[in-house]
Amino acid sequence: MSNPNSIEHIRQDFVILDQITTNDCPLVYLDNGATTQKPRVVIDAITDFYRQNNANVHRGAHYLSDKATKAFEQSRTTVQHFINAPHAKQIIWTKGTTESINLVAASWGQQNLNKGDVILLSEMEHHANIVPWQLLAAKTGVVIEPIRLKANFTLDMDHYRSLLKLAPKLVAITHVSNAIGTVNPIKTLINMAKEAGAVTMVDGAQAISHFAVDVQQLDCDFYVFSGHKIFGPTGIGVLYGKEALLQDMPPWQGGGEMIDKVSFDGTTFNDLPYKFEAGTPNIAGAIGLAAALNYLNQYDRKQLHQHEVQLFHHVFDWMTRQPNIRVYASRDNNAAILSFAIIGEHHQDIGTLLDQQGIAVRTGHHCTMPLMSVLGVAGTVRLSFSIYNNQADAQAFIIALEKVLELLG
Amino acid sequence: MSNPNSIEHIRQDFVILDQITTNDCPLVYLDNGATTQKPRVVIDAITDFYRQNNANVHRGAHYLSDKATKAFEQSRTTVQHFINAPHAKQIIWTKGTTESINLVAASWGQQNLNKGDVILLSEMEHHANIVPWQLLAAKTGVVIEPIRLKANFTLDMDHYRSLLKLAPKLVAITHVSNAIGTVNPIKTLINMAKEAGAVTMVDGAQAISHFAVDVQQLDCDFYVFSGHKIFGPTGIGVLYGKEALLQDMPPWQGGGEMIDKVSFDGTTFNDLPYKFEAGTPNIAGAIGLAAALNYLNQYDRKQLHQHEVQLFHHVFDWMTRQPNIRVYASRDNNAAILSFAIIGEHHQDIGTLLDQQGIAVRTGHHCTMPLMSVLGVAGTVRLSFSIYNNQADAQAFIIALEKVLELLG
């Protein structure tokens, strides 16, 4: 993919990119950490489903419901293979990363954690991997300990080691920071957690679109991610869990599909994965996500990521040469996400002036307020690259930021 | 809409209907209770969103995120007006009816109900309006009392009256039965519940696609429904609640968007509706649902429903003339949904043989096992009509069922 032609080829699959925004500027989409764009095949998969196969799944015994159920369950298998899960029943459909984590906290957490038990998170977690545990803590009295960040934007392994001495019951950690791009040494973190006897949950929301994830190789207990951040639709996400853990967990939400028998005298529950899938699922969402994963599977993902990192390095290196810019990201072990500030300026002003030039970046706390407070800022401007960004995007960003510097200067 | 031309006009908006299924038979889709088909404008709204406006909502300050947020919040307003809610912030996006009810049970229920408190449901509830309360009961010790069904398929109002003497804290009841089509006298039920001091929740999953719902006129405390059952996408649903109740309720799921400030020392929550919308919402789903409601708003809904009921009566009257058929539905106060059995035959055999002729109906317990046990059956065959069904569908069904009777005879 260092071949720019291939990127232009990919770009053409994302029709949204070819548009004019504010002040007649072409769109430069660098907000991929918030959500990714969808290739034609994903949009087509959704459209085709509604135009040809739409029916409720599992419940019907007719031609359409059979087609819909097949496509839906095939999508589960696609996810299974994408993350190399042992079995499709370990793939639970959720609304997104946030719901996946809430499910683990409410079901596994409530069942297995008691007052005084320790949970380790990190200072760089997204609110989605903080607040569910805080809600659980308010109910159960578990204690949350954040692993500290070092000045070089990586986790403080010494601090982690010392926190592991508290014999935490759970280590829940992000694979990649959505705000500063750090790729955590997740395999090492998991191994250490296991040695300390902790269950492990990995927030893969930002990792999954950048590199291959193998849950068996990682040997994590739970892995979660969102469809919309990996070129799939909104409203669909995944919880992967080890079978033994999922089997033991009580259901969380109740309703159709997740039951075996219901009566007012007592109700029994369905097997995995259905036990955790109450109600009509986001059928079109699951099918769209599978289409996105199949789309990615066509490519050499390592090459795609190299390309993203190349763009990231280009901007990173330029930024570090600007006296007034402060970068919050490390150049290495970064998934092509970067936060920065112009010294003395408000991130919102920078975002507004970039937007005037068609550049879409995100400004604010990026749902990582504890991290912002560690960095000593209220917010930053964040750039996040994806497979369809090209050198022209990186260059347009730099030119636009030079203009911002001039306007503010 | 008694004008058959108008129906044919509507039919053309639903491209899926024009297809050949098993044994070269054209599709006759009578499984609308399970899920409805989507008109072209809904599919287009989703496609357009992904092709032109896709961005994460609320979080960005750029051109695309502004367009996406506008469309998303405009969709909330569309729902608000559709059910005549006082304010858009009383419209909470969920995954569907099931999640809406789980939210009420987990948030309002856990906060307001204590051991021994009584909840009234009815014997005709969908599992989605039973199991969440049973899960709550297992945690809190609340007591569930089902309102009995009479032989004419309506609720036993005397029994209801006597149960109200138990001073229930909540009456949670379906507007329309998904299995037998009964339209409950919901306004009366709500009034009586209020007099008894109970909070009321109405499961509108089956009602909303058949007739206008005015939550202020009903004066219910909560009203819930699913997008996919009213011509909208899968993975989106609505919880309406009275503002004072919603304000008092604690958040359920934690994550981005639902917070005000997060720190490891303590977190505060956002205002309505965001307090209940953790994580990236199903943006395309909300926009698709709004397109569906706007589509319906073009028509005289009373006429559309008269048309459905006409088809229902046609089949109902034919069935009651067949000696071997037992109908589980009342002719009056019915939302055009009907369960039946062929005496001595298994519902699954009937479904299979209808499917051979392109007729899509649902067989089984319809996620209403307690109702099935009251009816004394393991399951039924269910027909459910929608606005795009025509006389030819009804006739094709009758001819197909005659063939089934002959084959089984």
Place this chain on the structure above:
Amino acid sequence: MSIYTTFDQAITYNESEIKTLFANAKGWEGKYRQIMLLGKQLPALADEYKQDTHLVKGCESQVWLHFQIQDEKNRGYQFAADSDARIVKGLVIVILAAFNHKTAQQISDFDIEGYFAELDLLKHLSPSRSNGIHAIVQAIREI
């Protein structure tokens, strides 16, 4: 009636007889008539053998499945099954005609998809159908 009687009765058809029957059935109606005719010939399990523990999971209708090793030397299996649905009963005969008297190895080697495809009944085998035929085949294979 002992369950062993039932086992003896259940083995009336073999695979090739079934294929002949279906080859002669005309159209979907002919095929379903044939399935239901077969279903009528499935010996009923006595009520005492219709225990919940013998129910096959994942069927919308109820399907009870029993088996025994027929002969210690060859270790062939004998099956007895019943259902409350007529089409399932017929399909049970179709399935048992293929699996009865076979060893675990023979059962696992048998190309059930090919067999159902030849009979033009393949869609019944789909795991996404709620008729339970897939579940019955799975249950037999997992014995």
Place this chain on the structure above:
Amino acid sequence: MSIYTTFDQAITYNESEIKTLFANAKGWEGKYRQIMLLGKQLPALADEYKQDTHLVKGCESQVWLHFQIQDEKNRGYQFAADSDARIVKGLVIVILAAFNHKTAQQISDFDIEGYFAELDLLKHLSPSRSNGIHAIVQAIREI
């Protein structure tokens, strides 16, 4: 510095002066230069007036808003506001030029959309923007 001093300072511009300034601004750059020039002229609120209770909700930047009745007879309002973002500061001047010294009735009658449209700043007023301009206008209107 007393907050009353601040109030006095804040009223430098009126609506038509703002319109003239923006009419002369060229392109988006000219307009934003103008906004930021205005922002520089917004008198800073002393720290003691930057209380959390005076923060306007719904702004990504911090915006503090104070007001007082200027004159008991006409019941016109005087506003003082500050922000940590430069563009917001400038837009605060734009807003206050329209609302300052007006009565509640005059404020609610004022066509703020039309005013922002004329200045070609309408998109800043969108409730779906996180810049908080909509929130400031709402806050003033709800006084």
